Amino acid sequence: MADVKTYKIAVMPGDGTGPEVVNEGKKVLVAVGKKYGFKYEFTEFDFGGERYLKTGETLTEAAIEELRKFKVIYLGAIGHPGVAPGILELGILLKARFALDQYINLRPVKLYPGVECPLKDKKPEDIDFVVVRENTGCVYAGHGGVTRKGSPYEVATQVMVYDRQMVDRCLEYAFKLTQERKKAGKPGKLTLVHKTNVLTFVGDLWFRAFMEMAKRYPDIQTDYNHVDASCMWMVKNPEWNDVIVTSNMFGDIITDLAAMIQGGMGIAAGGNINPNGTSMFEPIGGSAPKYTGLNVINPLAAIEAGRMMLDYLGEKVAAAAIQKAVAYTCTKIKSLSAGKMGYSTSQVGDMVAENI
Ligand code: IPM
Ligand code: MN
Helix, strand or coil: CCCCEEEEEEEEEECCCHHHHHHHHHHHHHHHHHHHCEEEEEEECCCCHHHHHHHCCCCCHHHHHHHCCCCEEEEEECCCCCCCCCHHHHHHHHHHHHHCCCCEEEEEEECCCCCCCCCCCCCHHHCEEEEEEECCCEHHHCCEEEECCCCCCCEEEECCECCHHHHHHHHHHHHHHHHHHHHCCCCCEEEEEECCCCCCCHHHHHHHHHHHHHCCCCCCEEEEEEHHHHHHHHHHCHHHCCEEEECHHHHHHHHHHHHHHCCCCCCCEEEEECCCCCEEEEECCCCCHHHCCCCCCCCHHHHHHHHHHHHHCCCHHHHHHHHHHHHHHHHHCCCCCCCCCCCCHHHHHHHHHHCC
């Protein structure tokens, strides 16, 4: 008998409700693997707030070297009420993104039927787009510093950093994704979001690179919006969006807005992608410490992250089956909010798994 195809997956459940939602995600992954004839070898990494409080360690160099051996990481959530803000975010989440050069943050934004949308009169067919957020540069790159700290003359800088190849590799990913979506019947429109009216150096670099690359993709319709206007249109006319490409900080902000119009943190997932290395998939909602251990948190975002991971690994049919089961589950649960679903965390996971 031929060996069953086995995917090696690094799992970082993390803090708070992270482990609970990752458990449900794994349950669904296993169910879909059974159906489509593949399995997994999960390797757990215990980085997070608890480990930091015990050992003072965030993501270690040794762990990064270990993680490099995996094509994908499945992440729960990082964030602990006992640890000062910034330490775990910088030391684990951002460290992984940077060390593993996960230069794309991919955020699908899709309103499933039955999910309550805060935008009046907007339907699932109106909200179906993807944000491609550059994930290694911008003000996240760590250039800057502080002088005269604590004095009335304190000076602090945090510089928006981009070079041409960082911009180009991100744009290239976005153009190709837009092309792929077009083949699947989507509009084939790519919108650059930036702030060229103020950021006359960095914005201009992005804009010129975008226009130049557009010549190589004549089948793709291109558009440009300033980031402030983009927020406005995302609320008023979300149906105008197909694929958005943007820099790191703007992408961080607009994807939280985008998450709300698809039903909120209960459903929003993202991928930190290095197409030639190790990619990491996560629910974007955070560790929600107050719900820890109560079996009330919504696992659909983590399940969606698992779906994106399988899709990335090339298991398109299995990923589509998860999506169908998630969409069905959305019509059954009362709300996407923690504690208001009408079902427990594990019941929602069961419902998705059973409907594969
Ligand atoms: C995100 C988060 C992170 C970010 C934080 C936790 C560092 O908000 O993934 O969007 O700013 O990128
Ligand atoms: Mn964010």
